[in-house]
Amino acid sequence: MSTDRTRPAGRRDQGGPRSVPPQRPRRLQPHRPQRPHQWFAERLLAVLSGQRPVHWMLGHTIGEAYDQLAELAPSTPLGSTRGSRPVLRHCRGAQPATGVVEAFASIAAGDRVRAMAFRLEQGPDQRWRCAAVELGGERLTAGAPGPR
Numbered sequence: 001m002s003t004d005r006t007r008p009a010g011r012r013d014q015g016g017p018r019s020v021p022p023q024r025p026r027r028l029q030p031h032r033p034q035r036p037h038q039w040f041a042e043r044l045l046a047v048l049s050g051q052r053p054v055h056w057m058l059g060h061t062i063g064e065a066y067d068q069l070a071e072l073a074p075s076t077p078l079g080s081t082r083g084s085r086p087v088l089r090h091c092r093g094a095q096p097a098t099g100v101v102e103a104f105a106s107i108a109a110g111d112r113v114r115a116m117a118f119r120l121e122q123g124p125d126q127r128w129r130c131a132a133v134e135l136g137g138e139r140l141t142a143g144a145p146g147p148r
Helices: 036-048 065-075
Strands: 087-097 100-109 112-122 128-135
Touching: 036 065, 036 087, 036 100, 036 112, 036 128, 065 128
Parallel strands: none
Antiparallel strands: 087 100, 100 112, 112 128
């Protein structure tokens, strides 16, 4: 019987505990605030897929954009397909003029991918508001049925 109490019974090697290299602290990525077009893409997706009510966009739209959304939301043009919830895959934006962002997003639901384009305009109060929305090349206008 061994009197060495630092080694488990039955262990025959003479090496002690192996030294473990110290772990480096993880570098924390600086938190980047979400850009306006990314924020709006998430909100538009939630409304047009039926996850949120259209009045959730009240105050975030200008012109006829709110009326268009109010008429389109009940048909849920970006609704679930085959039980899969739609998700935002990519969202990119361009600034063709000061205070204007034109953005596009791809939305996936199951094996189906849809495109959404929208225009944001910055008001005198520095807040961004949605001015227009298009899905899959078809302009979403009040009174016209949305794509299904």
